[in-house]
Amino acid sequence: MYATPSVKTSPDMPVPDTMRAWVLGDPGELKLVDKPVPVPKRAEVLVRIDAVAICATDLDVIANGPPAMIQGGLPFNKNFTPGHEYMGTVAALGPGVDEYKIGQRITVEIHAGCGQCKRCREGMYTSCHNYGLNYGDVDKGHRANGFTTDGGFCEYQVNNINTLVAIPDAMSDEEATLVVTAGTAMYGLTELGGLVAGESVVVTGPGPIGLLGVAVAKALGAQPVILTGTRDNRLAIGRALGADHVINVRKEPDVVAAVKKLNGGKGVDYVLECAGAPNSVNDAVRMVNRGGKVCLAAFPHEETPVDIAHIVRNNIYLYGIRGEGKSATHRAEAFMSQKRFDATKIHTHTFALEDLPTALKYARERIGDAIKVVVKARHGKVQQVAAE
Numbered sequence: 001m002y003a004t005p006s007v008k009t010s011p012d013m014p015v016p017d018t019m020r021a022w023v024l025g026d027p028g029e030l031k032l033v034d035k036p037v038p039v040p041k042r043a044e045v046l047v048r049i050d051a052v053a054i055c056a057t058d059l060d061v062i063a064n065g066p067p068a069m070i071q072g073g074l075p076f077n078k079n080f081t082p083g084h085e086y087m088g089t090v091a092a093l094g095p096g097v098d099e100y101k102i103g104q105r106i107t108v109e110i111h112a113g114c115g116q117c118k119r120c121r122e123g124m125y126t127s128c129h130n131y132g133l134n135y136g137d138v139d140k141g142h143r144a145n146g147f148t149t150d151g152g153f154c155e156y157q158v159n160n161i162n163t164l165v166a167i168p169d170a171m172s173d174e175e176a177t178l179v180v181t182a183g184t185a186m187y188g189l190t191e192l193g194g195l196v197a198g199e200s201v202v203v204t205g206p207g208p209i210g211l212l213g214v215a216v217a218k219a220l221g222a223q224p225v226i227l228t229g230t231r232d233n234r235l236a237i238g239r240a241l242g243a244d245h246v247i248n249v250r251k252e253p254d255v256v257a258a259v260k261k262l263n264g265g266k267g268v269d270y271v272l273e274c275a276g277a278p279n280s281v282n283d284a285v286r287m288v289n290r291g292g293k294v295c296l297a298a299f300p301h302e303e304t305p306v307d308i309a310h311i312v313r314n315n316i317y318l319y320g321i322r323g324e325g326k327s328a329t330h331r332a333e334a335f336m337s338q339k340r341f342d343a344t345k346i347h348t349h350t351f352a353l354e355d356l357p358t359a360l361k362y363a364r365e366r367i368g369d370a371i372k373v374v375v376k377a378r379h380g381k382v383q384q385v386a387a388e
């Protein structure tokens with residue numbers, strides 16, 4: 001029986017000693033094994049994982065390793081469990097935790113910074129200076145679940161309370177897995193200056209972050225919101241999430257001119273760059289008006305030339321964002337629980353946790369126009385009853 005001194009459990013929600021967990025072997029190789037259920041330390045809770053969304057970064061981690069970094073190196077053959085966009089139910093409380101209750105539904109953000117470095121103290125915990133320093137003799141308390149510590153493709157995981165976001169009963173498990181994606185878009189807009197009511201925004205690239213970027217920008221009052229991309233089906237979802245205009249760049253070769261035309265001949269105030277194509281930065285800095293701001297939320301895998309002179313002459317601001325800092329997930333969740341937009345429009349498929357390899361294949365190959373693919377754990381009957 002799962003019992004550890006100083007960890008609080010409840011008879012209503014019994015926790016087993018072991019769980020099913022996917023672990024990464026060689027590149028691309030996942031195995032379903034039994035692992036001990038982890039034990040929360042100070043300011044941590046045990047989360048029973050109910051649903052996990054697959055992210056493009058998971059596909060990178062499983063195939064290539066980075067950006068995951070386990071014990072200071074590549075994540076292969078280290079009994080490492082990937083997965084980071086999960087939600088679930090609080091199942092046990094570590095010492096000192098009174099902010100959450102056992103049985104409470106929550107979703108998570110990825111990064112728990114060390115809480116003591118300069119950036120963590122500024123709320124930029126996704127840029128923690130002690131990133132990954134939780135191995136060997138060192139334990140700075142840093143966690144990025146699914147990257148530097150075990151993640152969510154399993155039945156239970158430990159989370160720092162700072163990474164939890166409470167969710168309402170009306171929010172489905174699948175929708176709750178999307179809070180962190182919306183939170184990443186929200187963080188981008190936060191870094192650009194926050195409130196964007198009445199200002200014009202272009203979002204480039206209708207991937208999950210771009211599509212929810214449209215939704216968040218619209219919820220913040222941006223006008224107009226223009227989405228650019230190459231696939232009509234995704235642009236249609238962008239429209240459903242609030243885009244005033246969409247531009248298919250395959251049909252409209254001069255996308256900068258098309259943006260300006262849609263905005264009264266002038267560039268826009270903000271660009272949220274989510275395409276990561278080699279020409280994306282140069283296009284983005286030409287889409288904004290003088291003094292405009294560009295948030296870079298995606299990147300090409302190779303170094304690409306950038307027109308610095310244009311940026312300098314036009315007083316253009318460029319912001320790199322890393323993940324979902326400054327509690328942006330809480331603000332995104334507030335929009336979602338108020339039903340200001342329907343994030344589930346980007347959820348396309350659900351599989352059982354045991355079928356993770358199939359789910360990953362759907363996400364990787366975009367089978368059936370897959371956008372967000374979710375896997376759900378089937379917990380034991382006792383727990384199901386207790387949760388109801």
Ligand SMILES: [Zn+2]
Binds near residue numbers: 084
């Ligand atoms: Zn992700």
Ligand SMILES: [Zn+2]
Binds near residue numbers: 114117120125
């Ligand atoms: Zn830190």
